[in-house]
Amino acid sequence: MTRLLVLWCPDWPVVAAGAAAGLAVDAPAAVVAANRVVAVNAFARGEGVRRDMRRREAQQRCPDLAVLPADADRDARVFEPVAAAVEELAVGVEVVRAGVVAVPAKGPSGYFGSEAAAAERLIDQVAARTGAESQVGIADGLFAATLAAYRGLVVPPGGSAEFLAPLGVHELPDRAELVDLLRRLGLRTLGAFAALEPADVASRFGADAGYAHRLARGLEQRPPSRRRPPVDLSVSHVPDPPIDRVDAAAFAARTLGERLHDHLATHGLACTRLAIHAATGTGEELLRLWRCADPLTPSGIADRVRWQLDGWLRGPHRPTSGITLLRLEPEEVVDGHALQLGLWQGGHDEGAERAGRAMVHVQGLLGPEAVVTPTVGGGRSPADRVTLTPWGEERPEPEAPEPPWPGRLPTPSPATVPAIPVQVSVTDRNGQEVGVTGRFALTANPDEVRTPDGTTHRVIAWAGPWPADERWWDPKTAHRRARLQVLLAERSEEDGQGALLLVRENEKWSVEGIYD
Template identity: 50%
Template sequence: MARALGLWCPDWPAAAAAATADSAPERPVAVFSANRVVACSAPARAVGIRRGMRRREAQAICPELVVAADDPGRDGRLFEPVVAEVAELVPAVEVLRPGLMVLPVAGATRCFGGEESAAEKLIDVVSACGVESQTGIADHLATAVIAARHGVVVAPGAGADYLAPLPVGELAVEPSLCREDRSELVDLLWRMGIRTVGAFAGLSATDVATRFGADAVYAHRTARDLPDRPPSGVPPGADLMVEHHCDPPVDRVDAAAFVGRRLAEELHRVLMAAAVACTRLTVHAVTTGGQEHSRTWRCAAPLTPEATADRIRWQLEGWLTGRGTDDRPDGPIGVLRLEPVELVRAGELQYELSGAGLPGSRDLDERVHRSLVRVQGLLGGESVRIPVRSGGRGPQEQISLIPLGDEPTPAADPTAPWPGRMPEPTPTVLMSAPVEMRDCADDPVRVTSRGGFSAEPTTLRWGRRSWELCWWAGPWMADEQWWAAADSAIVARAQVLLDDSRALLLRYRHDDRQWLVEGVYE
């Protein structure tokens, strides 16, 4: 039985962010995505920072917290030198994600005289890079990864006994072992009274396959310490390998990433034509001088074109920007080759019936969300906001803008009565532009204290232009926040139709006697 060794670098996104920010080791660091903590360092956890915590709450607990945006490219680039050092000792290294790699134990034990000696040697090698790490050894890959998070060497044949007493949440803590988010599965199992991995493993495979989804079957195999993936029956073929000769040769990261994305799309067209999907991929880069740099990437779910392009970029960026002169290539990249190592049937990769990339599909929603999160990471947490239906009388008050990632809590209850609320339909375009209403004598039209117009409006002046009013309705009065003297205001709204067929919603405040265009009906 070929045993596996997992090497895990704890809190790698936080460690990479600290290295980029040149932060002191004792200073707390947290990585945020969509204004939520996705990773944090040990000093941050010591002061109470936890994953899933909001940014405001985390900074309130620890004002000196180093805040960093989630950046998989940064994590992959800084992890490449660590992988390269390990590969010098054990070439057959597979990267599950930045911060986690696995390798076969057999070759390492022959070199170092035993499993424990091999694990200690690898930890020393990683420590020389200035990175903390833990190792775990077990019969199968998934068990070895879980063992690495606890720093345990599992005896041969004892994987199921080792996993049995662990909390069932252990099956969801490592995303690289999951084909989808398992938080709902763990929550459901917990509510069913299944609290340990052993209790979940005790269920029959038929019951799990009938009651839960495909990823739950995969998790059930992990809980029983079975091989990570059943044989696919699809041997990799040479005709599925894709290669690109760079002309001119590539020596810049951006150019290499561009070529890698094109090659990833070409590979997936070839795989789709063969009705297969790739779960383990080796990326080869060959310089014009003949030097070759290879790395194998493994993923629990079949690799998509975007995931493939990301892994190519991480690998090449780490190689082209190596920290030492010995790590750098001896020349520009002349050949880039993608070699599928492990394949599964195309049925393993399923999309929604609506079609990937179509409006309303999960694929499109995820790509839009990733783009917004990226913008938020560049510009700050408050820079990207999403509208949430709120309570109020005017159309602008009925929308609350919430930072992306925060709880969608409206500023006011939309189900409250709200007397004086404007009826449907709501204006399509919202704005706040000053205008003037005039009567036939060209005098300003105001709203009286009795709730009527001071004169019949005939024209509307907006900037330097004037329009004739074809129709108008209102005004409707509302005494807002009368209980708070500082914030109270008597406002009135009216609807008008201009001679160019545009319909406007106007708002009037008694305190400054000013009309504003609050919305445009389209």
């Protein structure tokens, strides 16, 4: 297995956004998408701001918080000088994503005397050339090396499996459903998952879980029998006039990305490592490798080409003339069946493309927030568990759906969650308001629920309350609430029976959900 050195720049989306906005490096800042925090720097974390926190809550905890927009193009463009700085000392640089690069460890460690010395030298190089902070991890395989970089560790050769064993299964990338299932089965560490037989994992959980199982065992995601594609799989483009603007680069990226994907698809292949070559009118040669854990879709190829061209054309070391030749070479491929497109991912699905265009059209008429996609994650209330992201934006990584979530409601979830909770009154048989004590016990059995329009509904059964004592350690942001499920009597044959999810907070009841 290839021994890799991975350099990671912490909180890179915030670093890139702050640099583009001219923000002071010691200012608390967060990158926000769809009113959710997707990245936060150390100064904001010190004030209690965390990922996936709502924007309003983050600003309440840190009034001086600089809120910056998410922009993948910007992140990649600003990261190009970091990749170039690493390339000055090490060959074979591959950009994993904006903020992370990988290089074979053999060359730098041999030149600088040891792996630890190479790591220290690269960190100093990046800091001197770009001012960016970074950490380096070295291990066998990209997955282990990346996790080692998060911790600034050098894992001994052959020790990746031992290093990974005590880490949580949530470290598996982009596999929320599998992580959820493993936790429910009691497999909470990568070591426990790795201890399963590979054949049992593949037969019980499927091929993708088999790839994840290889990662947990300290192996590459796929066996090392990958084919190197022949030269004729590369695609080229000679722009006329030469590319010297970002908008022209974006058009060329999309066209060339679709050509490469179609070319690979005719051979039953998909790309996992992409080489982007460019030549300028003055004879300059530019090259950058991009590595991806999963096979690249047409849009994934186009994004990486656009990001790279944007970094070259607008970076500090921009070429002296326009780009006259652009060539894409798939450095590593896998069988095409590894590329499983989702419902809305497009590709060759004409219906999905029409649906995507229709959604963009609706956004153009009604605004970005008019079309959203949900992400289900962890939380105590139904509203907390669902994050709505405008169509076209990258959905944030959800909170872990499994415990610890004390006070979380049991299934089933309400069918309808009002955007604004509706206040109601809950009374007992004597007409007195039902409250909740400091020990989260009801003061009386609920008998009626009265809505703001004066309509009363008799309660025939109830369950709860489920207490939620949140942020009890911080008096400024602590709040207590209790939830109650009530089954209402049938009012008419048309209405039928109904059930409500009620929440008691600040000595008031409100409807948080409606069951069908």
